[in-house]
Amino acid sequence: MSLSDSFSMPDAPASDHDEIDSLPSTSTESFESEDDYDAQREWEQSLEQLQLLLTMILVPFAGKYFGRKFAYWSWARYMEWMHNVEIRWTNKTSFKAAGAAEAAATL
Template identity: 50%
Template sequence: MSYPSPSASDPSLATSAFMVPSVEATSDDEIASLPSESADTSDLDDFSDYSDAEEEWRESVEQLELLLTMVIVPFVGKYLGRKCAYWSWTRFMEWKYPVEVEVKNQAAYKGTGVVAALASL
């Protein structure tokens, strides 16, 4: 079966950058000259098992990539970003406003914390 040339129907298509090359019909001699092999069914089964395993492997790798890019990386980035922000803000505030806190009575300090916690209930 031969297809008509696109340039015959429309001359502007002949110069198009997206032209698909024309498909030439193969002759019977070319088909007859191809080697014919009888394939064993066991060879086909092995190939089928291999391709199924390879397809499953690719699917599992794709799922791991999705898990990594959609779940793990954002959570790790969020965690590390917050840690970095808290650390840098603490360092800045200690540099900008150097304040030392001295607790003279530990029992009163802890008691105040307990009373404040109970008052919030």
Template identity: 55%
Template sequence: MSFPSPSASNPSLTTSAYMVSSIDQSISDDEVASLPSESTSASDLDTLSDDYSDAEEEWRESIEQLELLLTMVLVPFVGKFLGRKCAYWSWTRFMEWKYPVEVVITNPATYKGAGVIEAMSPL
């Protein structure tokens, strides 16, 4: 049995029509009758609700772990970092206000040479 081609220019349509016809011929009524029927009994619904509750419990545990990670690791780390930045900034501002000193370097070569000599000297 051959089917007329829906469009000679489109081979995908021809292939799909052929595939459908071969599937129709290979399945018999006896095979279809022997397939298990779908049931919606109370036990199936209990299984679905159990699966749903297990998935929901796992989801809540995952959220709990993320909250612990956030509160035990990230918040203290960020707080420590920002606290130190704030302390350094405020201490610098206080010292500049309390002891206003202006440093003027008149000879950069001498300044660099003194730094090198100081770095090379033993403690």
């Protein structure tokens, strides 16, 4: 038994290679009219704009806001555990508003 015999694969019939599924391609010939092509192009542009809005504005803002919130929470837990200091937020709504304003200040 040689090395090439141990790794041999059976030959597949030629008909199996013809039946491989693939993604449909979008081209101008697949649309019935120029209006359909324009609508598809506008749809793709609007999706790209939404993606940019999400990745450039919303995700960084949410990350900064929740990151600061977690930092304050973990700092309070550390101070209570290590130094026996009780941390209380007296006005939670103003604390949340200040956190949102700080997160938006550098964007």
